[in-house]
Amino acid sequence: MLYAIETKEITKHFDDITAVNKVSIFVKPGELFGLLGPNGAGKTTLIHMLSTMTEPSSGSAKVWGYDVALEPGSVRQNIGVVFQDTTLDDRLTGRENLDLHGRLYGLDGKTRKKRIEEVLSLVELADRADVLVKTYSGGMMRRLEIARGLMHHPHVLFLDEPTLGLDPQTRLHIWEYIKKLNKEEGVSIMLTTHYMEEADHLCNRIAIIDHGEIVALDTPESLKNMLGGDVITLELEKSDDISRLCEIYQKNGCANIVTEKMNEIFITVENGERQIPHILSLASTAGISIQAVSLRKPTLDDVFIHHTGRAIRDKEVSEIETVGYKIRSRRK
């Protein structure tokens, strides 16, 4: 069977850092595949290798049947790439950006004209096609880039953090476009993200990547079900008690216990509602006072914490700030 993307122990070293370590992934045609991980996990490096921007240090990869190292030209003809930072020419109009792209990919005049209308209407930019990209908002630029990536009917589309730095409403819109083009154009998509909801909402399958390695790979549902049942969060009054309490719970048969913050414990159990009284009574017998309890279904966040021992969220705030700064400084 032909895979859209197929990697065999693909690895990339930068000096003494291993950005991607022996990653083997198979993506089926038509699939919407997500790479989920914190900043610096190696997602972008992996995409750069698959899109022939960077050569792998070892291992191999095929995209739409073509080897990225041996047949980069054929790979490029069959992929569309939307990079993290904008790669539009802001002195040109939206239509001109699309037209130049079509020319570079060898489309003739008639095909270009027809295709430009198609992709513009797909991302609903037809009415702004003839103004300079300089005047576009961040969301419009991202949409135009997605449209441009589709111009030459690629079989595989790479989206690197497609909604990074966009406001929540725009993000929802971009999600709709991504779903639509996956369905209507039948294009296989690999996207990277560090937003749990994004991966959860969009992807057929998700690979959780941390420190350059795949730590889990499955459908969002299976990933969450793997944790089994519900997540109970306990907030303690004194953080000193935390290790003692963990021990007590372990002795009493609670398997999945993770401490994320100094005074919080996550316990994953079946039938959480019925377990809460028991869990609380164990704590009060030991004389440990608990400030707050909550119960919820596991999210991908919990999956991530379960596999890596850390939360993906911690880094998010500082990152959005950096992105904002980056955009501002480029506007100068």
Next chain:
Amino acid sequence: MVSASVNRAAQTVYTMWLREMIRFSRSKSRIIGALATPLFFLIILGAGFSSSFQVRGGGAFNTSYLAPGLIGMAVLFTSLMGGVSIIWDREFGFLKEILIAPVSRFFVALGKAIGGVTTAMIQGVLIMIIAWLIGVHYVSIWGVLAAIVIMFISGIGFMGLGIALASIIDSHEGFQMVMSFLTMPLVLLSGAFFPISNLPAWLKALVYANPLTYGVEALRYCLLGSSTIPVLLSVFVLLIFSTAMIVIGGKLFGVMRV
């Protein structure tokens, strides 16, 4: 198969050229700015010099004498800037879009070069026309056409140099420094502003090592009918310089990392 790849290469070159043209047509202020400097030189320097200098061996040192030098200067500025504009493409990300496309980087560089040179030639021709309007007399229409060819050849050379520099310089601060250490000496040491026939030996060596000298001399021959360096030698040197620069520029651009 062969004709398909030739077709593709031509399409790449044309696409990159087209982009430069669209951008150029939108930057009115850039055109005016690029014309203003040589114009001030032409009018003020021309009037000032002709009142106080006399070229040894006859012939007035005046506006006419300056015109080819100023055309050469405009071609130098515009094509060098065109080459290093790759730094801006990299800064603003568009370079990635080009480098990810299934096309040869060499033809991308060539298209960019021809685009930049076209803008340089447009500006050179504009200065030529303005100089003619304020009274500079050209020897013949063939001379004028030949001058346009000279602009193209030397423009390609400086464009290649600019692309080569842009490919190895990774910040635009570094680029600013290179530009000031490169353009001013090139212009001042080119014979654009003074006759090169009776120079002290050290200065003569520098002037003859400067590719722009041959561009200016060839232009002077085509437009005014006389030059210190024989025109065939000038054209020969220009051809070698341009070929070398576009090959080096294309090669360095080919291995450049984004």
